[in-house]
Each structure stands twice: as structure tokens, then as C-alpha cells.
Amino acid sequence: MARETAPARGTTQGGSGGRSARRSLVASAIGYGADGFDNLMIGFALVPITRGLGLTTAQAGSLATVTLVGAVLGGVALGIAADYLGRVRILAWSIVGFAVFTGLTAASRDYPQLVIFRFLAGIGLGAEYGVGMALAAEAWSARRRAQATSWVGIGGQLGTLVGVLIAGPVLGAWGWRALFVLGAVPAIIAFALRRTLHEPDKFVARRRAARQSGQRARFPLRLLVADRRTTVTSLAVLLLCSVQTFGYYGIMTWLPTYLSQKVGFSVTKSGVWTAVTITGMVAGMFVFGRLADRIGRRPSFWIFQLGAIVSVLVYARLATPVSLLIGGAVLGVFVNGMLGGYGALMAELYPTTARATAQNVLFNLGRAIGGFAPIVFAVIASGHGFATAIGLLAVLYAMDMLVVLLIPERRGSELD
Numbered sequence: 299m300a301r302e303t304a305p306a307r308g309t310t311q312g313g314s315g316g317r318s319a320r321r322s323l324v325a326s327a328i329g330y331g332a333d334g335f336d337n338l339m340i341g342f343a344l345v346p347i348t349r350g351l352g353l354t355t356a357q358a359g360s361l362a363t364v365t366l367v368g369a370v371l372g373g374v375a376l377g378i379a380a381d382y383l384g385r386v387r388i389l390a391w392s393i394v395g396f397a398v399f400t401g402l403t404a405a406s407r408d409y410p411q412l413v414i415f416r417f418l419a420g421i422g423l424g425a426e427y428g429v430g431m432a433l434a435a436e437a438w439s440a441r442r443r444a445q446a447t448s449w450v451g452i453g454g455q456l457g458t459l460v461g462v463l464i465a466g467p468v469l470g471a472w473g474w475r476a477l478f479v480l481g482a483v484p485a486i487i488a489f490a491l492r493r494t495l496h497e498p499d500k501f502v503a504r505r506r507a508a509r510q511s512g513q514r515a516r517f518p519l520r521l522l523v524a525d526r527r528t529t530v531t532s533l534a535v536l537l538l539c540s541v542q543t544f545g546y547y548g549i550m551t552w553l554p555t556y557l558s559q560k561v562g563f564s565v566t567k568s569g570v571w572t573a574v575t576i577t578g579m580v581a582g583m584f585v586f587g588r589l590a591d592r593i594g595r596r597p598s599f600w601i602f603q604l605g606a607i608v609s610v611l612v613y614a615r616l617a618t619p620v621s622l623l624i625g626g627a628v629l630g631v632f633v634n635g636m637l638g639g640y641g642a643l644m645a646e647l648y649p650t651t652a653r654a655t656a657q658n659v660l661f662n663l664g665r666a667i668g669g670f671a672p673i674v675f676a677v678i679a680s681g682h683g684f685a686t687a688i689g690l691l692a693v694l695y696a697m698d699m700l701v702v703l704l705i706p707e708r709r710g711s712e713l714d
Contacts, residue, residue: 343478
């Protein structure tokens with residue numbers, strides 16, 4: 299069980315980056331890395347799974363959807379649980395659940411087993427982002443909070459990048475089952491790290507105060523709509539998360555196919571494009587975290603949203619392989635560089651008693667909405683062309699710039 303006593307040796311009360319804070323950050327980043335690896339892995343494995351188990355096209359396509367449904371439901375349930383029982387404890391349970399059911403996916407013999415195991419693995423995945431972000435935000439000081447949560451986001455992208463680099467060779471050498479066995483490894487590492495972690499001081503203090511006062515804690519979901527201003531803020535954050543994931547899924551799942559058709563990118567070249575784009579995303583998150591801690595959340599989002607608008611519109615006009623490769627990196631910087639900043643943003647908007655709930659519920663609902671991006675992109679592109687599909691994305695980012703006005707700026711504030 300997670301300890302709730304004095305801070306571990308090497309920590310500071312302010313969470314300014316002691317040994318325990320760093321361990322919390324690493325565990326959260328690796329846990330979210332398992333999420334990124336899994337998203338990439340299922341895409342690579344669909345074709346061999348379909349052939350190996352004799353699935354129909356509809357059955358194969360449903361596996362990603364089933365995982366996403368599990369992630370959304372798990373994100374809501376485990377986010378609430380983390381506000382009641384503790385961030386470290388729920389992060390550990392979710393990691394174990396993901397590792398076990400990802401491993402069992404490798405042993406699946408038919409479609410029903412695949413659906414069950416992917417759904418249950420998705421439940422574990424649903425907690426990785428929100429609970430990890432809450433843990434990192436509470437473990438680090440206000441001065442470096444956005445940098446800490448950005449590193450959690452970077453962990454997710456590094457997991458995706460590792461998947462890009464090893465999925466093809468593993469599939470070729472050992473088949474799709476080995477890929478799912480490897481998918482459980484990051485979760486096992488994160489669980490081992492969890493044994494060295496302590497609950498953040500802020501969470502422990504709030505729970506102790508609640509016990510001493512004898513007051514019954516309010517249901518965390520209700521705190522997301524506690525009053526009119528909070529409700530508006532929650533809806534604004536949900537819109538930001540929806541556009542964020544819509545852009546990510548639209549670009550990362552649809553653009554490689556478009557590139558193969560437009561300029562004849564082979565599978566290998568599409569993999570290189572994906573790796574370069576993810577590298578740009580990592581760089582963008584690193585820059586965003588430092589910028590948000592220096593000049594504030596709102597201006598940082600505006601800079602990156604404007605960069606996203608310009609980069610997607612310019613990208614639609616590129617035609618040569620080299621320009622598309624370089625453009626992909628720039629696209630990655632602005633389109634997904636903001637991801638880590640949501641962790642700090644939401645941590646500062648909601649109290650400790652609802653922080654993990656807010657992170658998990660709002661992000662996973664946004665992910666559910668963003669999950670429709672590949673379908674929307676395909677429909678628009680097939681009927682009106684790629685430039686129109688990209689134009690829609692630019693409009694969404696422009697709308698996001700207005701939505702940011704509805705969200706209070708709380709850089710440097712102590713968590714409630």
C-alpha cells in the first residue's frame with residue numbers, strides 16, 4: 299500500500315524536485331508510455347491478427363474501438379477512485395491490470411477473447427494519463443509544474459516512438475503475439491517503480507484534514523460542475539482536450555495513408571515520417587512546458603495553437619518527400635506540443651479532492667470525441683479533398699484560441 303506518512307528522504311515539502319518527486323514523474327511517464335505503445339501496437343497488429351484468427355474487417359476494426367471504450371470508462375472510474383484512495387495506489391492497480399490483460403491478449407484464440415482482453419486492458423490504460431498527471435503535478439512545485447506534466451506527455455510519445463521502431467521487426471520475426479507480450483513490459487517497470495513512491499503531501503494532508511473534521515467528501519464528479527464558473531471552465535477544458543486528440547488521431551492515423559497515395563511513401567517511409575513527426579511532438583512538449591512555466595498557460599496555448607493553424611495550412615501545400623518529412627516534424631511540434639500542458643492546467647483548476655477525476659474524465663471524454671477524427675478526415679478528404687480536411691483542423695484550432703479565454707490563468711498558484 300502507498301504510505302501516507304512523512305515525505306520520503308530526498309523530497310521537499312514544496313515538491314520542488316526531490317528524489318520522490320522524480321520517481322513519481324518517471325513512473326507516471328513510463329505508465330503513459332505504455333498507453334502510447336499500445337495505441338501504435340494495435341494499428342500494426344491488426345492485419346496479422348485478422349489473418350491469424352480469421353477475423354472479418356469489421357471485427358478487426360472494432361478492436362481499437364473496444365480498447366478506446368474501455369479507456370474512457372476506466373478513466374472515469376479510476377480517476378474517481380484515485381481521489382478517494384490515492385494516486386499511487388490506483389496508478390499501480392491500473393498498470394497491473396493493463397499488463398495482465400495485454401499479456402493475455404497475446405494468448406487469445408478467437409475474437410470474443412480478443413474483445414474481452416482488449417476492453418479490460420483499455421480500462422487500465424484509461425487511468426495512465428489523468429492519474430499520472432495528477433501525481434506529477436502534486437509532487438512538483440508550482441514553479442516547475444508544467445515542465446513536470448510535459449515530461450509525462452513526453453513519456454507517452456516516447457512509448458509511441460519505441461513502438462514505431464520495433465513493431466515491424468518484432469512482427470516479422472515473432473508475430474503479433476510477441477508484440478503484445480512486449481507491450482506489457484513498460485507497465486511492469488512502472489509497477490516496480492511504484493513500490494518506491496509515496497502519495498503526494500498535498501493529497502495526504504487533504505485526506506487527513508477531512509478525517510479529522512469528520513466531513514464527508516463530496517462526490518468528485520460534482521465538483522467539476524460545482525457552480526456556473528466551474529461548469530464553464532470544465533466545458534472549455536473538454537473542448538480543448540477534444541480538439542487536441544482530434545488533431546492527433548486525425549494526423550497520426552490518416553496522414554501516413556495519404557502520403558502513400560500522394561507521393562508514393564512506402565511502409566518504411568511512412569514509418570520514418572511517423573518517427574520524425576513524433577520526435578517533433580517530443581520537442582514541442584519540452585518547449586511548451588518551459589514556456590508555460592515562464593510566461594503562463596494561456597499565452598503558451600495561444601502561441602502553439604497559432605503555430606498549429608499555420609503549420610497544417612502550409613503542410614497541405616507541400617508536395618515533395620523531403621518537405622513533407624520536415625513539415626511533419628514542424629507539424630508535430632505545434633499540433634501535439636500542448637498535450638503535456640493540460641496536466642498542469644487542470645491540476646490548477648480543480649481541488650485536490652477532484653483533481654484526478656478532472657484529469658481523467660475530461661481528457662478521456664475528449665479522447666472519445668477525438669477518436670472519430672480518422673472517420674471524419676476520411677469522409678471529408680474523399681468528398682472534398684485533403685486541403686479541405688486540413689482546413690477543418692485549422693478552424694478547430696482557431697476556435698480553441700477563443701476557448702482559452704474561458705479558462706482562468708493560474709500559473710504559479712499553489713494547489714487547493
